[in-house]
Amino acid sequence: MKRCIVFPVQSQRHVLFYGLIRIHVLVHASREPIFGLAMMKELAHHGYRIGPGTLYPLLHGMERSGLLKSIPGREGARARRLYRITPAGLKALKKAREKVDELHHELHQAHPRRISGL
Ligand SMILES: [Zn+2]
Incomplete structure (x- = not known):
């Protein structure tokens, strides 16, 4: 796993990464x-x-x-709200996988399609 620089996500500039x-x-x-x-650590x-x-x-x-459904739960002695994916979330994840693959392909293309004709 490649490590990247950890940066604060709350700044406006980084709204770009919320989807990811x-x-x-x-x-x-x-x-x-x-x-x-646990999600913050991950x-x-x-x-991020x-x-x-x-x-x-x-x-x-x-x-x-x-996309998610939460229930009250526990982690050892600690009360934790637990989130699970819903069927709609699974569908969105499947679509996101296709879109990320497409974006990944375009990001790494040596000669991406020209769009403005200039
Ligand atoms: Zn992860």
Whole structure:
């Protein structure tokens, strides 16, 4: 796994990366129930320094839009809200995989298609 520079995500400049962060959340929620702190550590592993003030609203928003479903749970003695992916979330993840593959292809193309004719 390539490590990248960890940067704070809350600045406006980095709004660009919110979509990628949401996709990371869907990937992990499709494999196991997740909770905020574990997801924050995982995102840091991917190079995103995202605080609770940014991540929790993002998780709540994803639940409101039907991609995740949360239930109260525990991690050892700690109460944790656990998030699981929904069928709509799985569908969105499948589509995101296609779109990321397409973007990846274009990012690495030596001669991407010209679009302006200039
Ligand atoms: Zn990950």
